[in-house]
Amino acid sequence: xxxxxxxxxxxxxxxxxxxxxxxxxxxxxxxxxxxxxxxxxxxxxxxxxxxxxxxxxxxxxxxxxxxxxxxxxxxxxxxxxxxxxxxxxxxxxxxxxxxxxxxxxxxxxxxxxxxxxxxxxxxxxxxxxxxxxxxxxxxxxxxxxxxxxxxxxxxxxxxxxxxxxxxxxxxxxxxxxxxxxxxx
Amino acid sequence: xxxxxxxxxxxxxxxxxxxxxxxxxxxxxxxxxxxxxxxxxxxxxxxxxxxxxxxxxxxxxxxxxxxxxxxxxxxxxxxxxxxxxxxxxxxxxxxxxxxxxxxxxxxxxxxxxxxxxxxxxxxxxxxxxxxxxxxxxxxxxxxxxxxxxxxxxxxxxxxxxxxxxxxxxxxxxxxxxxxxxxxxxxxxxxxxxxxxxxxxxxxxxxxxxxxxxxxxxxxxxxxxxxxxxxxxxxxxxxxxxx
Numbered sequence: 001x002x003x004x005x006x007x008x009x010x011x012x013x014x015x016x017x018x019x020x021x022x023x024x025x026x027x028x029x030x031x032x033x034x035x036x037x038x039x040x041x042x043x044x045x046x047x048x049x050x051x052x053x054x055x056x057x058x059x060x061x062x063x064x065x066x067x068x069x070x071x072x073x074x075x076x077x078x079x080x081x082x083x084x085x086x087x088x089x090x091x092x093x094x095x096x097x098x099x100x101x102x103x104x105x106x107x108x109x110x111x112x113x114x115x116x117x118x119x120x121x122x123x124x125x126x127x128x129x130x131x132x133x134x135x136x137x138x139x140x141x142x143x144x145x146x147x148x149x150x151x152x153x154x155x156x157x158x159x160x161x162x163x164x165x166x167x168x169x170x171x172x173x174x175x176x177x178x179x180x181x182x183x184x
Numbered sequence: 185x186x187x188x189x190x191x192x193x194x195x196x197x198x199x200x201x202x203x204x205x206x207x208x209x210x211x212x213x214x215x216x217x218x219x220x221x222x223x224x225x226x227x228x229x230x231x232x233x234x235x236x237x238x239x240x241x242x243x244x245x246x247x248x249x250x251x252x253x254x255x256x257x258x259x260x261x262x263x264x265x266x267x268x269x270x271x272x273x274x275x276x277x278x279x280x281x282x283x284x285x286x287x288x289x290x291x292x293x294x295x296x297x298x299x300x301x302x303x304x305x306x307x308x309x310x311x312x313x314x315x316x317x318x319x320x321x322x323x324x325x326x327x328x329x330x331x332x333x334x335x336x337x338x339x340x341x342x343x344x345x346x347x348x349x350x351x352x353x354x355x356x357x358x359x360x361x362x363x364x365x366x367x368x369x370x371x372x373x374x375x376x377x378x379x380x381x382x383x384x385x386x387x388x389x390x391x392x393x394x395x396x397x398x399x400x401x402x403x404x405x406x407x408x409x410x411x412x413x414x415x416x417x418x419x420x421x422x423x424x425x426x
Contacts (some may be wrong), residue, residue: 010311017243021236026226027216043232051235054243070209073216124207135208142198143205173204 017054017064020072028076031100035080035086045083049075053134071144074136078155081133082094126176134169141166234343313425318343322402323357328414347408354408354418361401367394377412379419395419401413 028049032042039148053072128135140151148166152159210344220307251293251422314323321343323333330349337344341360346353357365372389384397394407406415 017237018240018423025232026223029228029232030219030223030226031216038254039229043229046232047235047239049281052238054239066213069216070212073212075337106402120203120207121210124204125211127204128208135204135211138201139208143207143209160247173201 006131016061016063017050017057020053020057020068021050023063024069024072028072031073031076032080035077035084041083042080044096045076045079048156050078052156055153067144070139074140075154078133078136078157082156121177123173127173130169130172134172137165138169138173159168174184200234251361313423314345315347316343316425322404322422323423323425324356324406324418324421325423326418327354328410328418352409354406354410356406356418359403365396365403365405367405377416379416384419386415388412 003165025046029039032045033039036042036045049072052075056071091158125134127138136155137151139145140154142146146157148156150164151162155162157165200340212258213218310329311323311325311333313328314336314338316323318336318338323345324347327347328349331352331354332349333348334348334353336346343358345356345358347356348354359365367387368389369387370389372387375386375388376383377386377395379395379397382397382399384395386393387396391409392407393410393412394405396403396405397419398404399422406418408415410418
């Protein structure tokens with residue numbers, strides 16, 4: 001009986017992963033290819049994203065909901081940007097900046113928050129335009145409620161980098177809310 | 185800013201970030217919807233589909249192995265507990281029930297007897313052939329220390345040999361053919377005991393012991409005040425005068 005249940009459980013998880021793959025493979029290739037402009041590299045990114053995504057597939061996952069689709073897109077996009085940066089040989093973030101980042105005060109006055117509650121889509125869009133990874137990291141941390149370790153694994157970056165991006169994302173959002181044009 | 189206010193503000197900010205995240209998810213979906221025509225035109229390489237198949241197979245294999253290991257560990261610990269309980273139960277039963285204990289220890293005793301059969305046995309004889317004026321007779325080549333041949337009596341086909349110490353007497357009775365012994369067994373304990381390759385009946389009454397056994401057409405009876413082991417030893421050391 002236990003063996004039978006195990007087989008059923010395996011089949012359920014397997015079909016969920018396959019379902020997600022068949023539903024979103026084109027979207028994911030499109031997202032990766034838009035950044036990398038290389039079909040083979042895009043294919044590799046989709047593969048690595050699915051390997052990571054498989055860790056988060058359980059019997060409670062709703063494959064067809066927007067949240068699941070957005071999660072895989074965020075993973076693919078982040079990994080694609082990493083590869084793009086490596087290709088361009090951009091310097092990676094200096095860990096020495098961290099101390100300064102941690103000391104930053106990113107608190108926004110409550111009055112400002114209340115005023116901007118009806119404009120969250122616009123805010124998110126602005127944040128994403130400044131740097132897509134800022135909106136992604138805030139979403140993974142506060143909407144999906146993943147830990148820094150989990151986010152680091154998903155996006156293939158270090159935990160220190162996760163903390164740094166989070167802090168920068170908050171600072172950027174604060175600028176946007178307070179009426180700043182752009183932030184980098 | 186007080187600790188309480190700081191904590192409330194952090195919670196509020198987290199809720200706000202969550203809303204931003206939800207809006208970001210909507211934006212991602214909206215952007216993909218906008219590009220739907222281009223996305224539909226994308227060709228998915230066959231190699232990607234093949235990769236998924238092999239990835240799923242690998243994943244299933246690993247998952248099955250993990251489950252098998254988990255089940256094996258679980259079963260092993262249960263089997264170990266079961267074995268410990270079984271051994272404990274068998275030990276308790278063996279030690280507390282007479283029948284099991286005798287069978288258990290006899291197993292080892294028998295094994296030991298089998299082992300000694302291939303060794304040279306020590307000659308326990310301490311008695312020579314008694315001076316009896318009968319042609320064929322049996323005598324006890326071993327009697328307990330202090331005893332020696334005292335006298336004999338013949339009654340038809342029966343011969344009664346008496347061995348005595350300073351205080352006690354052992355009587356050895358042998359009969360050829362049909363013999364009729366009338367033994368006083370009232371209130372006595374009667375047991376079957378092994379004698380060499382055969383067996384005899386041991387009768388214990390008060391301080392006295394009687395051992396009755398037969399070989400072919402001869403029947404024997406030893407009685408006296410000796411220990412059970414001594415009586416059996418005497419019977420096992422039965423010899424004929426020729």
